[in-house]
Amino acid sequence: MEAATPPPGPLVVAISSRALFDLEESHRLFEREGIEAYQAYQREREDEVLAPGIAFPLVRKLLALNAAAPVGEGGVPRVEVILLSRNSSDTGLRIFNSIQHHGLDISRATFTSGAPTWPYVRPFGADLFLSANPESVRRALEHGIAAATILPAKAPAHRHNQLRIAFDGDAVIFGDESERVSREQGVEAFGRHERERAREPLSGGPFRGFLDALHRLQEAFPPGEDSPIRTALVTARSAPAHERVIRTLREWGVRLDEALFLGGRPKGPFLETFGADIFFDDSDENIASARSHVAAGHVPHGVANS
Structure with a gap:
């Protein structure tokens, strides 16, 4: 008797914080004044909600598919989004506060305190990696992961729900x-x-x-x-x-x-x-x-x- 084919897992998308949210003001501060100024800036504003970034509408639509389709076997969602960030967990608090404010069902994240994030894409089983860092994208592609560089910008206007x-x-x-x-x-x-x-x-x-x-x-x-x-x-x-x-x-x-x-x-x-x-x-x-x-x-x- 042939073994049953296991049900497909969720579609997993890994995304950097700069692609998900508009972090360009603080990123310019980091490039201009360094890590300590950046850390102080984020701590002072950790209760200020970040505006949606260029890939925010995409992520919102992906996660909405979990409500539109029955969950997979064992209650596994159809789609999962993973956050990968070069922030520390301390400065990343503002990012998670913003995720919760916007109602995004993102619970898994990696904060690397400046180290490359791409090595964590494969352990998460991601089907796609979106990042504002070209080097991270190139390294992910070299390791057989679908990846693309997203130029950071504010979220585009909403046009349709599909x-x-x-x-x-x-x-x-x-x-x-x-x-x-x-x-x-x-x-x-x-x-x-x-x-x-x-x-x-x-x-x-x-x-x-x-x-x-x-x-x-x-x-x-x-x-x-x-x-x-x-x-x-x-x-x-x-x-x-x-x-x-x-x-x-x-x-x-x-x-x-x-x-x-x-x-x-x-x-x-x-x-x-x-x-x-x-x-x-x-x-x-x-x-x-x-x-x-x-x-x-x-x-x-x-x-x-x-």
């Missing part, structure tokens, strides 16, 4: 082999390369595992317009290079609700139309286009970041 996540394809969901052909041999060679391999699945990129986990979470809800999660592929590819992408996702058994093949058009306006809560891309140029419209996470992976 969680909407958009991904670039090559070097994010997929490996960067095809992108290397494009950069090293040109667009015509890229098109020929993809036509010849249209039925050969692309390799998985650093965000394949997160995409799988997100897809499993989506399956806990009824499909269609009423689903609380909507996903999109937003890629510079165009026909005929689209076929390999479609066949790869079919081979993986992963659903993306929308697919935008833009043929090199700027991505920002399309992401705004989609209403992305966050967009992941490996290209600095695409991130710059996206950031003027939506929250964007830079994935420093692949040939574009060599």
